[in-house]
Amino acid sequence: MQEWDLSEEFPIETIKKSAELGFGGLFVSHDYGGLALPRHDGSVIFEALSQGCVTTASYITIHNMVNAMIDTFGTVEQREKYCTDLSSMEKIASYCLTEPGSGSDAAALVTNAKKEGSKYIVNGSKAFISGAGVTDLLVAMVRTGGKGPKGVSALVIDTDTPGYHTERKRRR
DSSP states (O other), rough: HHHHHHHHHHOOOHHGGGGGGGOOTTOOOOGHHHOOOOOOHHHHHHHHHHHHHHHHHHHHHHHHHHHHHHHHHHOOIIIIIIHHHHHTTTSOOOEEOOOOTBBTGGGGGOOEEEEETTTEEEEOOOOOOOOTTOOOEEEEEEEEESSGGGEEEEEEETTSSSSSOOOOOOOO
């Protein structure tokens, strides 16, 4: 496992294989292929996984957080579109909060999204995104309203959306 960190390899096939044990949808409802576990059970699982590889366990926690966010707060359409594929890890996801100028302070983020018709146009950049470049979708924290925390929204963004791109991979 350390060789993955040393070689900066993102073990996507190993991560996807963990879905066979239910690790893609630990907190997601049964309706969408999840195990619907309580958070405590998930913490025990992640503690055990981190004994093998902290980096890989951390990514799997991020993927589960995104899947659970969509299952809990998404529309029925979003749950149907994403959660089953995320639970099976047919698709994998990342979470985007950190920004070059504001770090992980959600209230200070500047990436913004303006609604145009039924879509949002997002402008800005994020940093330190685990899985960037290989994930299929993101939940990005963006500013859709005024300053402070009440102006922040979470958007689900498919990585094949025109205009989305990743830049250089940063050394871990």
